[in-house]
Amino acid sequence: MKKYISTLIVFFVFSLTLCVAQSEKPAIKEDFKPSVLNQPGKEYPMVNSQGYARFRIEAPEAQSVVVSLGLGGTRGGTPLTKNDDGVWMGTTAGPMDEGFHYYHVTIDGGVFNDPGALNYYGSVRWESGIEIPAHDQDFYALKNVPHGHVQQVLFPSPSTETSRRAFVYTPPGYDKNQSERYPVLYLQHGWGEDETAWMNQGRANLIMDNLIAEGKIDPFIIVNTYGMTNEIKFGGLRNFDITPFQTVLVDELIPYVDEHFRTIPDQAHRAMAGLSMGGMETKDITLNKPEVFSHYALLSGGIYAPEDLKDHSNLKLVFISCGSKERPDGVKNAVVALKDAGYNAVSYVSEGTAHEFQTWRRSLYQLAPLLFKE
Amino acid sequence: MKKYISTLIVFFVFSLTLCVAQSEKPAIKEDFKPSVLNQPGKEYPMVNSQGYARFRIEAPEAQSVVVSLGLGGTRGGTPLTKNDDGVWMGTTAGPMDEGFHYYHVTIDGGVFNDPGALNYYGSVRWESGIEIPAHDQDFYALKNVPHGHVQQVLFPSPSTETSRRAFVYTPPGYDKNQSERYPVLYLQHGWGEDETAWMNQGRANLIMDNLIAEGKIDPFIIVNTYGMTNEIKFGGLRNFDITPFQTVLVDELIPYVDEHFRTIPDQAHRAMAGLSMGGMETKDITLNKPEVFSHYALLSGGIYAPEDLKDHSNLKLVFISCGSKERPDGVKNAVVALKDAGYNAVSYVSEGTAHEFQTWRRSLYQLAPLLFKE
Numbered sequence: 001m002k003k004y005i006s007t008l009i010v011f012f013v014f015s016l017t018l019c020v021a022q023s024e025k026p027a028i029k030e031d032f033k034p035s036v037l038n039q040p041g042k043e044y045p046m047v048n049s050q051g052y053a054r055f056r057i058e059a060p061e062a063q064s065v066v067v068s069l070g071l072g073g074t075r076g077g078t079p080l081t082k083n084d085d086g087v088w089m090g091t092t093a094g095p096m097d098e099g100f101h102y103y104h105v106t107i108d109g110g111v112f113n114d115p116g117a118l119n120y121y122g123s124v125r126w127e128s129g130i131e132i133p134a135h136d137q138d139f140y141a142l143k144n145v146p147h148g149h150v151q152q153v154l155f156p157s158p159s160t161e162t163s164r165r166a167f168v169y170t171p172p173g174y175d176k177n178q179s180e181r182y183p184v185l186y187l188q189h190g191w192g193e194d195e196t197a198w199m200n201q202g203r204a205n206l207i208m209d210n211l212i213a214e215g216k217i218d219p220f221i222i223v224n225t226y227g228m229t230n231e232i233k234f235g236g237l238r239n240f241d242i243t244p245f246q247t248v249l250v251d252e253l254i255p256y257v258d259e260h261f262r263t264i265p266d267q268a269h270r271a272m273a274g275l276s277m278g279g280m281e282t283k284d285i286t287l288n289k290p291e292v293f294s295h296y297a298l299l300s301g302g303i304y305a306p307e308d309l310k311d312h313s314n315l316k317l318v319f320i321s322c323g324s325k326e327r328p329d330g331v332k333n334a335v336v337a338l339k340d341a342g343y344n345a346v347s348y349v350s351e352g353t354a355h356e357f358q359t360w361r362r363s364l365y366q367l368a369p370l371l372f373k374e
Numbered sequence: 375m376k377k378y379i380s381t382l383i384v385f386f387v388f389s390l391t392l393c394v395a396q397s398e399k400p401a402i403k404e405d406f407k408p409s410v411l412n413q414p415g416k417e418y419p420m421v422n423s424q425g426y427a428r429f430r431i432e433a434p435e436a437q438s439v440v441v442s443l444g445l446g447g448t449r450g451g452t453p454l455t456k457n458d459d460g461v462w463m464g465t466t467a468g469p470m471d472e473g474f475h476y477y478h479v480t481i482d483g484g485v486f487n488d489p490g491a492l493n494y495y496g497s498v499r500w501e502s503g504i505e506i507p508a509h510d511q512d513f514y515a516l517k518n519v520p521h522g523h524v525q526q527v528l529f530p531s532p533s534t535e536t537s538r539r540a541f542v543y544t545p546p547g548y549d550k551n552q553s554e555r556y557p558v559l560y561l562q563h564g565w566g567e568d569e570t571a572w573m574n575q576g577r578a579n580l581i582m583d584n585l586i587a588e589g590k591i592d593p594f595i596i597v598n599t600y601g602m603t604n605e606i607k608f609g610g611l612r613n614f615d616i617t618p619f620q621t622v623l624v625d626e627l628i629p630y631v632d633e634h635f636r637t638i639p640d641q642a643h644r645a646m647a648g649l650s651m652g653g654m655e656t657k658d659i660t661l662n663k664p665e666v667f668s669h670y671a672l673l674s675g676g677i678y679a680p681e682d683l684k685d686h687s688n689l690k691l692v693f694i695s696c697g698s699k700e701r702p703d704g705v706k707n708a709v710v711a712l713k714d715a716g717y718n719a720v721s722y723v724s725e726g727t728a729h730e731f732q733t734w735r736r737s738l739y740q741l742a743p744l745l746f747k748e
Contacts, residue, residue: 056482059482060484062482108482109435110434115484115485124414126493128509142537144537147527147537152524
């Protein structure tokens with residue numbers, strides 16, 4: 001009987017969504033473990049080896065508790081049901097994509113975070129985060145290797161009349177090799193995120209530590225700062241104006257970084273990349289300022305056409321990527337066109353992922369070894 | 375009539391608590407502004423010029439919404455009432471102490487954070503934070519002065535078989551003055567907090583930036599790491615064992631910091647301080663390891679008796695502080711006894727504050743100029 005019901009549920013699920021990651025729905029394995037992004041000592045939320053997520057929320061008097069993560073993690077939601085102890089529990093109807101997901105909990109019509117999970121800035125708010133174990137999670141795992149430092153810097157920004165925050169990853173050895181200088185990748189977050197995204201959700205520092213420890217890349221510096229488009233005065237994406245951020249990045253942050261860190265302060269050793277809206281910013285700024293960067297990367301953030309780049313004589317690399325659940329053909333075709341036009345262009349498609357951080361972690365892992373090769 | 379009722383309310387308030395900051399209760403001024411610790415673009419929570427806090431929570435179907443901050447901010451709570459739009463609102467019954475306060479919101483019996491506020495790690499969970507403007511807030515304000523960097527480091531810890539996190543404040547000029555070396559203050563958080571507390575809640579980096587910009591101190595490095603007592607295996611405070619943390623701090627972190635930063639790696643240029651439980655840890659470790667540190671500071675974290683220090687021949691300073699709402703006489707008497715015994719001891723009492731971060735921000739501001747003077 002139980003099996004019959006679960007079969008019905010499976011049918012119901014498929015009739016609702018196309019987002020379930022497997023074409024054949026296995027029984028849910030009861031090997032749930034706490035998400036690695038839980039707050040210290042918290043058991044829930046949990047994830048199992050198939051990618052299902054299970055939630056537990058205490059709110060004995062609540063009328064309704066719904067988790068925003070649902071079928072395959074990309075649409076719908078997961079309504080929790082109250083047990084006899086007044087505790088609300090529920091499991092996603094389908095396995096989620098591998099990697100990091102934002103979510104929140106709607107309790108009696110109000111939006112809150114899961115008290116069990118750590119918070120990450122996305123959707124223009126600090127959201128709860130959950131990590132679905134990935135088959136390739138080794139490349140961003142915390143290992144017993146030399147670790148770089150992530151420095152919070154407050155740089156003067158006359159154009160915005162404040163001290164603005166950036167995070168600067170300096171690779172292992174930076175402190176000891178006082179004579180060595182390093183190239184710099186300026187790496188931008190997406191809409192609704194901020195300068196914390198790439199190190200927190202993206203684990204960019206661990207990806208770099210591991211690549212360096214394995215000798216797969218020469219060390220370089222990564223800089224993240226706030227793209228500013230969340231600020232009301234810059235409006236939404238439709239009436240987005242790149243000028244204020246371009247001024248902060250090119251006229252204020254880059255000079256600060258070149259002054260306070262041992263960079264190689266020239267175009268050949270300066271790259272810009274961004275995810276989603278950060279890709280749009282990367283495209284705008286690299287096209288407006290062809291003399292500043294020599295390596296461009298758009299991660300789920302649009303494409304370059306060959307004619308866009310005709311005046312970019314010092315361009316060394318164009319990298320364009322997305323998840324297989326986005327528009328991989330658009331990315332591949334754009335790179336074919338760029339190659340035909342004689343540019344050094346590389347495409348990458350993250351298998352089985354959508355417009356989400358696992359796509360961008362993998363993209364950084366693919367991009368890093370291609371940077372600053374000359 | 376309204377006045378008569380408010381008089382009654384005032385009487386009711388006083389009958390409940392001793393924590394209201396003023397002896398005469400003025401009318402609530404309607405000059406509420408968003409707390410400076412709100413999430414970007416969020417209007418609530420708000421604070422007024424008298425120190426009252428006003429909260430707004432959207433949960434239209436909820437039965438009960440109570441904010442944990444209450445009378446004077448140190449006890450009780452503030453029940454919110456639902457208006458016609460299904461929005462819950464309420465104002466604290468009394469003014470709160472100046473400075474930073476943790477809080478959470480109990481919705482239908484479940485504990486959640488305020489979606490409008492930033493989160494800070496305290497009470498062994500990420501709590502909401504609110505900032506009551508202080509008459510002396512200038513000393514920890516973000517100003518247009520040279521800013522130091524706050525570096526997240528992951529240091530190897532064989533004793534706990536992991537890479538542990540620390541934050542290292544390097545003062546302005548650290549990057550440029552490649553030949554200069556600096557003393558180090560190891561500064562610990564309190565129970566239920568972690569290594570993020572001193573820079574986030576404590577604003578230690580801004581306090582240092584401002585002191586240095588005003589020429590009131592010579593630059594030094596500050597290091598924060600996790601006191602570990604939140605980990606189940608170390609149990610609660612009653613059966614607290616200092617050994618595991620002492621091993622991490624003295625045998626693992628200090629050597630890492632001396633290797634990766636330009637420190638003056640000797641006892642004369644090494645200080646330890648801690649707030650609350652961190653004071654207890656400071657006392658334990660400085661007494662167990664009299665050869666490691668030369669400056670000791672306990673912030674709302676106990677006292678030293680003269681006999682404790684008889685073998686500490688290289689001791690240069692003992693600093694003991696607390697809030698005037700704690701046990702100031704105990705602090706003052708302890709320092710008198712230490713002075714009578716010939717020690718260089720200094721006491722400080724933060725006026726009008728309790729066991730909270732404004733006490734500890736002010737304590738650091740008082741302590742810093744006394745460190746590393748010889």
